[in-house]
Amino acid sequence: MEKTNNKTSDFISQLPKNMFSGFVVSLIALPLGLGLALASEAPPISGIIAAVVGGIIVSIFGGSNVTITGPGNGLVVVLLGAITTLANGDVYQGYIFTLAAIICSGALMIIIGQLRLGILSDFFPSSAIQGMLAAIGISIFAKQFHVMLANTSIKGDTLSLLADIPGSISSLLVPDQYHILIAAIVGVLSLFIMVFYGKIRNKYFQLLPAPMWIVLLAIGLSYYYEFFSSDQYPISANLLVQIPDNVLSNFPTPDFSLVLDPKFIGVVMAITLISSIESLLSIKAVDKLDPFKRRSNVNKDLTALGIASIASGFLGGLNVVTVIARSSVNVNNGGANRSANFFHSVFLILFVVLFQDQLKRIPLTALAAILVYTGYKLAAPKNLKDIAKIGKEQVLIFFATIIATITTNLITGILIGILATIIIHFILNKSIMFFVRNLFKPNVLMFKEGGSGTYFISVKGFSSFLNYSRLKRKLDTIPENQDAIIDFSFCDFVDYTVQESLLGYQDSFTRKGGSFEITGLDIHGASSEHPLAVRSLIPFSKKIKKESNSNLTKRQKDLQNIATDFSWHYDPKKDHSSCGLTDFVFFKTKKVKYTSNAIFDPNAIFKISDVEFSEGEFITRSLVRTTLLTIQLKKEIPKFTLDREGLLEFVYKFAGFKDIQIEEHPDFSKRFFLLGENPEKIRSFFKDELVLFFESNPYYHIECNGNSLLLLRKERLASVKEVKALLDYGTRLEKIVSNIQYDEIVLKSPKIKS
Incomplete structure (x- = not known):
């Protein structure tokens, strides 16, 4: 009862932060929802419907903590192809056919979740995930930087958008572009607020998050020109948020007449595949951003996403996925639990129904500045520096994923990252057969020791992202208020993904009053001096000494601390x-x-x-x-x-x-x-x-x-x-x-x- 009361009080105490975060996310989700729908040749409101339905249903039935749901970038191409081809060019008929495909896809997502196939999320290497996050950040930065400078005409892929940044900057110097210059100044000042907000220590200023100040100042600027200035508002209408007048009229009816058509089935399978992969990748990536280091129930989340997609399809909306960009904005603005996702939906409804006039006063450049800062945080140079400390091989995986994601798409990028990780593991162990021989062998033995009640897990062969799910299944059965010891002394190879994942267990066990200790890693060679470096019984380099004091494992550092406390030697x-x-x-x-x-x-x-x-x-x-x-x-x-x-x-x-x-x-x-x-x-x-x-x-x-x-x-x-x-x-x-x-x-x- 006491634990329940604590959870309830924590939930209530976090409501203000989650409400603010949901509000900020809704400001981003609104133009994104409209834009993704338009890019898919669907009615603009369909993107908002997906965000609203997804936020409400997934916040109630989902298994994640700080994720935001709605229409996703990865499905634009699939939906566009379905809408334009299923009815042989009739866009509206193709749209209602696609709604039926979205509903069928949602049913498949529920089946995937109930069959507990969310385990697929454990087969993605950490460096590849971080490379994917960085690539998304670069793409967000590249696309929104031009909008921040009031240049909405530039299109193209990420590389071309990056190359065109000097052109957007120089275009501000063109004479007779006063309205563009003012809009760009609003965008740049908004970016400054995002960057320097944390350095302003005034307690009253800190009462509101940075994005809230941006929105309030932008709307206040509009009202200033309307009521206090004789001059016309200098920002043109095409640089303000656009909302259709009749957003809640004429809900379409899905058409299931093509349900047995091979082309329709192909669309359903494509939507399901990309939705599942994009959501699993986003959930795992957002778990890494969660300040409380909680682990999501991906199977429960997939089921909730399926339910939300079915409801969205019947209401005329796009399919619902977990979205990384909006989720990262949620985390950066203090979102702490699922209520942020719910509030983002509530605010979307309120904005669309009640505050159309105020929303139309917000410059796109101000919202773009928020996204530019979010993109930078995801792809900050500091992230590369942290990766490089772990090992040079992780840098290769990181860049391989970034390049492949930017030049192709999200799914191809992560597949390239996985392939690069496997090849590097083969090279480090100087053997392909080592992995082939041991991949399908049971390599995890767990038992509860008598007397002490300690859970002991011995890992043999190798432990990497390829077979980490076996270890994870065992660890998930251990109560977090108990003592657990994971022994790698008979494991020939331990990769970075496994070690990083175990840190989450250590934090969880410590918070719940248990202990989670890792032994046996100090007998291995390491790819670098980082405590999470790849470990192998095969030496990596003569330059890296196995027993160097700067290359101690966490257990060795703890032993060293014991010796220090006693004024002994280690x-x-x-x-x-x-x-x-x-x-x-x-x-x-x-x-x-x-x-x-x-x-x-x-x-x-x-x-x-x-x-x-x-x-x-x-x-x-x-x-x-x-x-x-x-x-x-x-x-x-x-x-x-x-x-x-x-x-x-x-x-x-x-x-x-x-x-x-x-x-x-x-x-x-x-x-x-x-x-x-x-x-x-x-x-x-x-x-x-x-x-x-x-x-x-x-x-x-x-x-x-x-x-x-x-x-x-x-x-x-x-x-x-x-x-x-x-x-x-x-x-x-x-x-x-x-x-x-x-x-x-x-x-x-x-x-x-x-």
């Missing part, structure tokens, strides 16, 4: 000496390969480290990685091995060892398996305080070789949380062992029976 490097481990019974039949990630005190009494060792031979040989603590003792004590009853009892009995009973503590003897070569000395050493310590603390495998102790809990790498617990356990145990007066007891009690 060494991530591999030590191929056995470090005295072979003196312990546990390692007698095992071959230690190396230790790494050592934390130790200045006096070398305590040392926690990761250990890789092999056990068995030939076919049965296996590698094991674990984390253990060794404690150098100040005095000699009996040699013993202590473990939980039942774990090693059978093995040791087979080897001739017998469980040593502590008669004064029968409960301890039932719970623990204690053995050693000298039972009499061991009984003498296990004083009451030591027995009580073992009984009242978690179980560990503990060995003593006479001069030092060995402690470990599980034959896997420990999480940072477990390392802290092990260190706490070991330091308390060392104090008790050091205080036991064993030598005096042995001398005074020579007749103790075994």
Whole structure:
């Protein structure tokens, strides 16, 4: 009940921001909806209907948080082709045929969502997604920059629009173009407001978002000329928002008479395919922009989009998709939940019905400035700099996607990005067969450990965007208030997409009170010094050292912080000496390969480290990685091995060892398996305080070789949380062992029976 109340209060407290954001988005969605409809040869109102219906239905039934829905850029070509060809040139008849196709496509979208095929969104590499975002940003910037300068006549593709920017700037210097110059000044000043808004610290100015100031100032300028100036309003009508007078009349009726026609079926399939892909890409891209790092339910969203497309088609509107440009505007203006999408629809209705006169006063140059700034944010040079830090291979994927998207279309661009990523992965691993052999093998093993209740996930083979869905399915079943450990120590290759996606889980688990830790990445080579760089057991470059302190994984940095907190030392490097481990019974039949990630005190009494060792031979040989603590003792004590009853009892009995009973503590003897070569000395050493310590603390495998102790809990790498617990356990145990007066007891009690 308390959680429900918190969610309700959060929702209510966020309403003002979402209302403002919905208002700003509606100002952009209005001309875009009209323009996309006109570009498709559909009635202008059809684009507004799609935005209104989509915003209301998807905000109620959808599974995303900050996305905006409406007509999409990617479908203009398909809809234009359908409207102009389905009725052999009769545009209106082709339009009502297309409405029927939109309705059928919506039904297919519902089926796709119900079959949970939204998993396709997990098969897009992160750098390709970021390249797509940058390409969209460049396209928005290129198209809207000319409009911001009051030049609406320039058409063409993105590259030609970029090349024509100097021409638009120089056209402002042409004499007798006063109305164009004023409109352009309004656009440029609007851009300045967008850029410098965050640097103005006045609390009253900050009450309204930057786009709101732009709209209010633009409308105020119009009213100034109407009521206070004798001069005519200098901005011509063709540079103001255009709204038809009869926007709500004559709703058409869809025509299903071609439903079995192959051409009609082809249109339905094309609309469905592009709508699904564009929406999935946009949802995944917007999730990366979400300030709260929430994950959308893409299947629920696809179902909602299908319902919205059916409703829109029956009302005469275009199909509904998730749109990246308007969604990014929503995020940039403080949109925090689905209510922003709903409010954007409500404002569209209000504007179209009640405020046509005011809307007609807004210069297109002012709205274009908002989009120019949005485009720049999506394609800012800082984004390229961040990509370059991750690795040079990510820059290649990034640019391949941008170039392909700008020169072709969104779908071709993302396909090129995927292909480029696969080729680069082949090159990095120097093998195509490595991926072919392992692609269809189950590579994720998850189980819940007894006692601690920790969820442990081991990933083997390779982990990339190609098979990330398997790992994601496992992770989605773990309650976010629990502890989870994801181990990559037996994974040969881990790509950037997987590591970036796992960051979202870490944030979610932390917010819900759980912990989400990643182990095993520090044994890999890295493509750069970035913590999310591609990791592979095959070395990348001699210039990048695996064990460089500037190339530490998050776990290694956390271990380093632990050492710093204790004023101890941390060494991530591999030590191929056995470090005295072979003196312990546990390692007698095992071959230690190396230790790494050592934390130790200045006096070398305590040392926690990761250990890789092999056990068995030939076919049965296996590698094991674990984390253990060794404690150098100040005095000699009996040699013993202590473990939980039942774990090693059978093995040791087979080897001739017998469980040593502590008669004064029968409960301890039932719970623990204690053995050693000298039972009499061991009984003498296990004083009451030591027995009580073992009984009242978690179980560990503990060995003593006479001069030092060995402690470990599980034959896997420990999480940072477990390392802290092990260190706490070991330091308390060392104090008790050091205080036991064993030598005096042995001398005074020579007749103790075994």
